[in-house]
Amino acid sequence: MALMRPIKDTIPLDEARALIDEVAAPVTRTERVPLLEANGRVVAADIIAPRDVPPFARAGMDGFAVVAEDTFGASRYDPRRLTWIEKVYTGQVPVRSMTRGQCVEIATGAPMPEGADAVVMVEETERGDGDEVRIFTPVYPRQNVGRQGADLVAGTTALGAGQVLNPSRIGAIAALGFVDVEVFAKPSCAILSTGNEIADPGQALAPGQIYDINKFTLSTIIAEHGGVAVPFQTSPDTIEDLEAAIDRALACDVLVFSGGSSVGERDLILDVIARKGEILFHGIAVKPGKPTVFGMVQGTPVFGMPGYPTSCLSNAYMLLVPFLRRLARLPPLSLRTVTLPLAQRVVSTTGRHQFYTVRIVDGQAVPAFKASGDITSMSRADGYIEIPAQTDIVEKGQAVEVRLF
Numbered sequence: 001m002a003l004m005r006p007i008k009d010t011i012p013l014d015e016a017r018a019l020i021d022e023v024a025a026p027v028t029r030t031e032r033v034p035l036l037e038a039n040g041r042v043v044a045a046d047i048i049a050p051r052d053v054p055p056f057a058r059a060g061m062d063g064f065a066v067v068a069e070d071t072f073g074a075s076r077y078d079p080r081r082l083t084w085i086e087k088v089y090t091g092q093v094p095v096r097s098m099t100r101g102q103c104v105e106i107a108t109g110a111p112m113p114e115g116a117d118a119v120v121m122v123e124e125t126e127r128g129d130g131d132e133v134r135i136f137t138p139v140y141p142r143q144n145v146g147r148q149g150a151d152l153v154a155g156t157t158a159l160g161a162g163q164v165l166n167p168s169r170i171g172a173i174a175a176l177g178f179v180d181v182e183v184f185a186k187p188s189c190a191i192l193s194t195g196n197e198i199a200d201p202g203q204a205l206a207p208g209q210i211y212d213i214n215k216f217t218l219s220t221i222i223a224e225h226g227g228v229a230v231p232f233q234t235s236p237d238t239i240e241d242l243e244a245a246i247d248r249a250l251a252c253d254v255l256v257f258s259g260g261s262s263v264g265e266r267d268l269i270l271d272v273i274a275r276k277g278e279i280l281f282h283g284i285a286v287k288p289g290k291p292t293v294f295g296m297v298q299g300t301p302v303f304g305m306p307g308y309p310t311s312c313l314s315n316a317y318m319l320l321v322p323f324l325r326r327l328a329r330l331p332p333l334s335l336r337t338v339t340l341p342l343a344q345r346v347v348s349t350t351g352r353h354q355f356y357t358v359r360i361v362d363g364q365a366v367p368a369f370k371a372s373g374d375i376t377s378m379s380r381a382d383g384y385i386e387i388p389a390q391t392d393i394v395e396k397g398q399a400v401e402v403r404l405f
Helices: 013-022 167-175 214-224 239-249 269-276 309-327
Strands: 030-034 063-066 080-088 102-106 118-121 125-127 132-135 157-159 180-184 188-193 228-231 254-258 278-282 293-297 300-305 337-341 353-361 364-367 383-387 399-404
Touching: 013 278, 013 293, 013 309, 063 080, 063 132, 102 132, 157 167, 188 214, 188 239, 214 228, 214 254, 214 309, 239 269, 254 309, 269 278, 269 293, 269 300, 300 309, 309 353, 337 364, 353 399
Parallel strands: 080 102, 188 228, 188 254, 254 300
Antiparallel strands: 030 180, 063 102, 063 118, 080 132, 125 132, 278 293, 293 300, 337 399, 353 364, 353 383, 383 399
């Protein structure tokens, strides 16, 4: 009978993060994607404006395009009288150019006629007999006119490489006439659940089996943070099967195992990583999530996450998300926080940095953590608090900072 292999030396969370960060190389591959699919993607090359935006001077409101000097001194009691020569709707081009004493009826956004330099809003005008238009207020040159290139000037940088696309930035690209954009590729993440006890949802459970949770929680969190999840078939607990699974998954940018990183005799991930690459650490001084392994195989980072769902998901937030966002060139995740009193006393494990899930009830942080194997510890929580390794008790009523999911 094989012997259990205890985790002999755990490392602090900060040290684990530093080791992971050292090998987190941002993806350099690029691709072009349609604008309608580009939200959240990272621009891969500077976007230079090929034309002015707007490409013409345009009316800023409904009214009459005029030569501003023709309106000087106008008032309700002494209006200026101009001759109407044309009406221009949005999307039309003026047919006639203007001279002094004339005006053009114009809609908001329509191109300004040649010769006009201002717009009088329609509320300050009145149509007279025939083609006469009375102007009741003066305007100065360029008043109520959007100049050509006011938004973007041809040849300038509209968006720089490395910027994360959002609705307004996508709108700026569309304003230039582009239908797609060059972005950095999303890092691909192979997900392998291990263990003879794991079955895929939808299958009948054999005696002693449970459904695979981690494949779904990990796939979702990877998709949320800039990656593409590539689930692989659940791998049986044999060296040969695990080695074959790793070989298939090495085409991805990162490999994430769940299960097989603890101390049991059948936990073979350590052996496989050691045989094919290098183990950088095994065991972190955190709770939940202590039995975590991280290594490199042929230049590919490999995470060995705990099999217990809460431990796996907790470590995904602690370790995988920052790593993945760096690969994807996304900014660090910033969680919203609230400070609330703790609803009841919490006893922590001295020497281990604890992530403790809580619900928010009546303005208090109510402990929600049950056990590492219970996914409801996370699914019924609103967020979590962190308890430092040197703290063993957090008293009821103490103010705690809750990081919201």
